[in-house]
Amino acid sequence: MIRRTFIKQTGIATAAISALPSFDLFAETKKTKTITILHTNDVHSHIDPFSPEDALHPNQGGVARRLTLVEAIRKENPNTLLLDAGDIFQGTPYFNFYGGELEFKLMSLLKYDAATIGNHDFDNGVGGLAAQMPNASFKMLSANYDFTNTTMEGLTKPYEVFIKDGIKIGVFGLGIQLEGLVTKALSKETEYLDPVEIAQDMSRILKEEEQCDLVICLSHLGYDYKFDKISDIKLAEKTRNIDLIIGGHTHTFLDKPVIVNNADGVEVLVNQVGWAGINLGRIDFTFNLDGSISNNARTITV
């Protein structure tokens, strides 16, 4: 409790300092690097835009448009990662006809860096997912599904460390409890492990062992629930060392990314961008490279 109070007071103090005009003059001389994180979730095979007649999302979304936008952002900042938080499959005839082949091929063409697995990615069985993995050039990250004795064994990694402009970015994946969502006939021997415990392990490994500058959790747990079920909000509160949780599953449209205090009282960003690829999330992380600066303040603008 003492430490938390200290952080809060320091936060107020540094906020006051950074509001001074002299800080801006100082900022011009310092060296910074910016990492851009782009993300989607629950695209659900929505490759084409919704039709102009659609009652809810007329003329919105579309993979080809998404690439145009992503390319423009990459041109602006080449140090960009493109991530997806699962439920890539199921929702349009593209999946019924081609079993997820086109979804994975297009994500590879868009140069996605990593994705995690949603419950609907099991809709053609764990074998149906494994069959499409050769079409995925991106990393499939899952830290809390144990695929031992399934056809997915060896096709996922718990986490990946990306290095952009010398900045180390650790990304790990978390999936939702399968019981009640995915039948045994589809998930076979896939085992669901406690996401909070796994997230603690992952963030410790990424921060302390891998020495990552940025830790991102790709989660398909769901944004928040009225009942007692682990969610992105609860995960953020219970863990440490995670900077950003990119969520999915609940198809949540947020006005802006949400800020949650973690177990250390440090702020974590939680974001989710609806579904069907009608939005792209963009989070820019700016790093100061001069370690001698005493004013180690973090400013979040959403």
Next chain:
Amino acid sequence: MIRFFSLLFLASIAVGCKDSQATLTQINGKQIAITDSLKGDEAILEYIAPYRQRIDEEMGAVLAYAPTSLSKSEGPYNTAIGNMMADAVYELSNPVFKKRTGKEIDAVLLNHGGIRSTLNAGDVTMRTAFDIMPFENSVVVVELSSDQIKEMFSYLESGKAHPISNMQIILDQDEKLKSTTINGKPVEEGKTYFVATNDYLQQGGDRMTFFSKPVSMEVLDYKIRTILVDYFKAKDTIAPVRDDRFIQE
């Protein structure tokens, strides 16, 4: 709206021993809408084209007409689109079940989450059926004990608009079960009932555990989506309504 936060970056100690002393100082987050103001990448559009063509050939067939759009979000307890789905399962599965077993289906229960899109006003096509029901789930008819039927009603007390047919649920002011009927009558102790659902729910989907150990089960090999297609073909106009099958008094 801009929120402004500052705090000590605790992990700066951890990265202290690295070559580059990168300290996270600023985070900006936003969401960008994908709209028609963005021109689609030509190479991607060309790549998709052959895949789309084969689908379009089959999806365009007009099956019926809908005067208004239907959404599963129109309210609690029951929705027009959910009522349509449950009624379609009842109408089209019952003759198959009766022919095979000599018995009749008493009621239908599907799940709200299984309605995957809106039904848009205008032509109802093969694509509509795929949009609403992309899953490959099939109808199963489970024989349930009276106790299992009571468990089912307790589950439905949550008020979520799971599609039902041929049963009625009335909640009191406190949102507790006030009265329930199946096939027009209250549940009779010791009697068994035939409830049509889909294989996903029977196998524990949405935690409908009352379906897990039925007295008996008949798999109809009739996909829910095929039922929707057959239902659309049989009707000229698709205009279901919300009704009193599940209400709060």
